[in-house]
Amino acid sequence: MIELRNVAYSYGGAELFSDLSLSLTPGSFHFLTGPSGAGKTTLLKLCYGELTATSGDVLLFGEDKRQMTRDGVAMARRRIGVVHQDCQFLDHLPVAENIALPMTAAGRQSEVGDDLNDLMAWVGLTNQAAQLPPQLSGGERQRAALARAVITSPDVIIADEPTGNVDWEMSQRLLTLLVELNKMGKAVLIATHDLNLIRAAKAQVQARVLRLRNRKLQAAGADL
Amino acid sequence: MIGALRRGLSLLAGDSQADRAVPPTGFTANLTVFTAGAMAFLAVFALALSLAAGRLADRWGEELARTSTLRISAPAEQMAAQTAAAIRLLETTPGVAAARALTADEQRDLLEPWFGPGLPIESLPVPQLIEIIEVDDGFDPTGLRARLQAEVPGAVLDDHTRWREPLIEAAGRLRFLGGVCIVLIALATAAMISLAAQAALSANAQVIRVLRLVGARDAYIARAFVRRFTLRALTGAAVGTVAGMVAILLLPRADVAGGFLTGLGFQGWAWLLPFVIPPLAAVVAFAATRSAALRCLKEQS
Numbered sequence: 001m002i003e004l005r006n007v008a009y010s011y012g013g014a015e016l017f018s019d020l021s022l023s024l025t026p027g028s029f030h031f032l033t034g035p036s037g038a039g040k041t042t043l044l045k046l047c048y049g050e051l052t053a054t055s056g057d058v059l060l061f062g063e064d065k066r067q068m069t070r071d072g073v074a075m076a077r078r079r080i081g082v083v084h085q086d087c088q089f090l091d092h093l094p095v096a097e098n099i100a101l102p103m104t105a106a107g108r109q110s111e112v113g114d115d116l117n118d119l120m121a122w123v124g125l126t127n128q129a130a131q132l133p134p135q136l137s138g139g140e141r142q143r144a145a146l147a148r149a150v151i152t153s154p155d156v157i158i159a160d161e162p163t164g165n166v167d168w169e170m171s172q173r174l175l176t177l178l179v180e181l182n183k184m185g186k187a188v189l190i191a192t193h194d195l196n197l198i199r200a201a202k203a204q205v206q207a208r209v210l211r212l213r214n215r216k217l218q219a220a221g222a223d224l
Numbered sequence: 225m226i227g228a229l230r231r232g233l234s235l236l237a238g239d240s241q242a243d244r245a246v247p248p249t250g251f252t253a254n255l256t257v258f259t260a261g262a263m264a265f266l267a268v269f270a271l272a273l274s275l276a277a278g279r280l281a282d283r284w285g286e287e288l289a290r291t292s293t294l295r296i297s298a299p300a301e302q303m304a305a306q307t308a309a310a311i312r313l314l315e316t317t318p319g320v321a322a323a324r325a326l327t328a329d330e331q332r333d334l335l336e337p338w339f340g341p342g343l344p345i346e347s348l349p350v351p352q353l354i355e356i357i358e359v360d361d362g363f364d365p366t367g368l369r370a371r372l373q374a375e376v377p378g379a380v381l382d383d384h385t386r387w388r389e390p391l392i393e394a395a396g397r398l399r400f401l402g403g404v405c406i407v408l409i410a411l412a413t414a415a416m417i418s419l420a421a422q423a424a425l426s427a428n429a430q431v432i433r434v435l436r437l438v439g440a441r442d443a444y445i446a447r448a449f450v451r452r453f454t455l456r457a458l459t460g461a462a463v464g465t466v467a468g469m470v471a472i473l474l475l476p477r478a479d480v481a482g483g484f485l486t487g488l489g490f491q492g493w494a495w496l497l498p499f500v501i502p503p504l505a506a507v508v509a510f511a512a513t514r515s516a517a518l519r520c521l522k523e524q525s
Contacts, residue, residue, distance in 0.1 A: 050437065070522070071441050078439035088434045092247040101245070105440035148438070 001026060001156055001187055002047050002080075007056035009042055016042055017215040020056070024156055024187040029179075029205045031198050032191040033220060034212035040191040041085060043212060044158050047189060048080045049073045061155075078106050081149030083159035087141045089133035096120065096129040099148045106152065116151065122177060123147045124170065138165035146174055156187045163197055171197055179204045245435055246428055246448040252420040256453055259416040260460030260505050261467070267409045268468025268498050269488075274402025275497070276488045281395030288388040289362075294323075294354040298378035307352050310376045314356060317371070319363025326353045413457070413505060414512040421453055421516040432521065446517035450510060457509030461502040469498050 001024055008018035016039040024030065024047070032040050045051040046058055049065055058065040060076040068076065081102070089098045097104075099120065100112045120126050123143040128136060136144065142165050149157055157178060163171035175197060182188045182205055192198065201207045209220035294314070298306045307325050314323035326334075331353060332345045356363075365383045372379045425432065435445050472489050490497065 048437075071443075074436070074439050074441040077437065082437060084437070088437060090245060090247075090431055090434055093244065097244070101434075102438040104245070105435060105438050105444060107444075 001061055003057075003059040004043075004046060004053070005057040005059070007046060007053040007058060009039070009046065009051065010054045011042075015054075015215060017212065017217070018055075020217045022047075022210070022217060024189055026155070026185045026187055027182065028187045029182050029201065029207040030187075030189045031201070031207055031209045031220075032189060032212060033193065033198070033209060038212040039215075040212055041160055043217075044082075044160050044189070044191055047156075048082050048158055049076060078102065078152060079155045081152065081154035081157045083142070083145045083149045083157075083162045085160040085164070087133070087145040089141070089144070091133050094130050094132060095125060095136065095144050098133060099125075099144055099151055101148060102152045108152075112151075119147045119151060123174070139167065139170060142166055143170065143174065146177070150177065150181060153181075153184075154186065156189070157181060159188075159190045159192075161192055161194075162190060163192065163194055168196070172200060175201055175204075243448050243451060245440075245445075246424075246431055246452070249424050249427055252424045252427075253452075253456055256417055256420045256456040256509070257460035257463075259420070260413060260457040260509065261464035263409050263413045263416075264461035264464030264501050264505055265468040265471075267406055267501050268465055268472065270402050270405035270409060271497060271501070272472050272488050272490060274399050274406070275490060275494055277395050277398035277402060279491070280487070281392050281399060284388065284395060285392050288384045288391075290358050290360075292356040292358065292363075292365075292381060292383040294356060294372070295351045295380045295382065296354065296376065296378050297351045297380070300349070302378075303352055306376050306378055307354065310354055310372070310379050313371060313375055314354070314368075317363055317368055319359055319361060320356055321359045322357040323354055326355060410504070410508050414508050417453055417457060417509045417512045418516040421449055421513040422520055424449060424453075425517060425520040442518060442521045445521060446514060449517045450513045453513040454506050454510045458502055458506040461505030465498050465501045469495075 002022075003024070004020060004022040007020045007022075009016045020043070022030075022043075032043065034040055042051060046053055049058070049060055049068075052058070052065060060068065060073070061079060063072065063076070065073070090101065093101070096116060100109070100116055103109055103112045117126070120129055123146060125140060125144055125147065128140060128144075133141060133144070142162055146159065146162055149159065159178070162178075163174060166174065171194070178188050178190070179201065190197075190201075198207070198209055202209075211218050211220045294310055296303065296306050296310060311323055311325065314320050328345055331350060332343050334353075335343055335345070335350070365381060365385075369381050372381060432445055469490075475489060
């Protein structure tokens, strides 16, 4: 579904990584780890088409990102649910409308109904539905971001530190949601520093752990 | 045509979800409404100017084309005889529908703007004027001049060609300038709305980024801005047009004050013409905003 082939990315003349390959296939579950500043977020942005690789090929659902039209990229993003590190909400819209935003942007607002309520209940935000994003705590924002990422039942879910601000119990709850979606055939890629989350996931699914280090993507050690 | 109308109506009905995705921006909203209103107000006057100039050109053209003047300068004792001879000659001239000598009172009225009231015209060597009304095809001025030279030597024929043409040309130019003003107003409106739309797009760069990230297409994002600016332009232009029409209505009446400027206004069905201005402003705003939005969205990527 998403494939990076020998990808390099440079920013401001400095090469962040090179010769990097990654394939997100249906049902795959990947964790991405690495020190801060290694380029994890950049790698995720390449995966959902916000950035364009300096060299190498990025294929989004079989299409070369460089050859895609702007509408083509938009259509591909509808198949990718993203949890951003900084959540990226529209602060003037209530939480419920923010979560439903991918549906409305895709012209599917008529399909938003009970699913939205169920999803908000699952992430524990039923009482915050009418609040504005700035009124939410860090953890609530991350839960809302995850709900928004999965509301369209996308083929690929990409999450950047999705449990950074939530307690252990809620992180397990969110992980369960991602695992269930993965079992339905969705590809999942999570960038995280949370080793406990990785271990918990590996206990439930066949997860592959990758480490971005020294500009290369490597398989993590057996301890993970 | 029907398709275009449907598209226009669906635009006005709009996509409330797309509209909500972009927060309202007070400054650009007020700027757009004010600009559209002011421009519509000016457009009403430009339209009135253009129509008044057109009417003036038509009136001068019609009135002056159908009349001529014969001026008889002769010693006082021969004046009556030469006038009578000229009238007889004119009555037998093909193309002349009627001819009559102006009375002393009429000639006094003509001179009054220059000499004031109560001019003792009888004691002055004022030439006798004969008004000639022509048939539609008119007469042959060269032939008439030749006959007058032979039979009424003191007569000078003025068929108004000399000063009618520059006047009609001036009125035509004025009408053209009125049209140019309307075009310039439309272009200035488009420029102002483009700037306001660009400001709104820049102010909402983060909103646009989020919408893109969730898979919104450019057309969806642009629609929110386009609809908003189109409605603002329509509202502002409607207010400006009504204000302009009221101002025109309050101008002094032409038949009371006289003169060209007081004739600035609309007559009959022409009062409906200003109502074209608000939809026209909306079309201009639609095109300007859409163009600016799509350009900005492309540049922001």
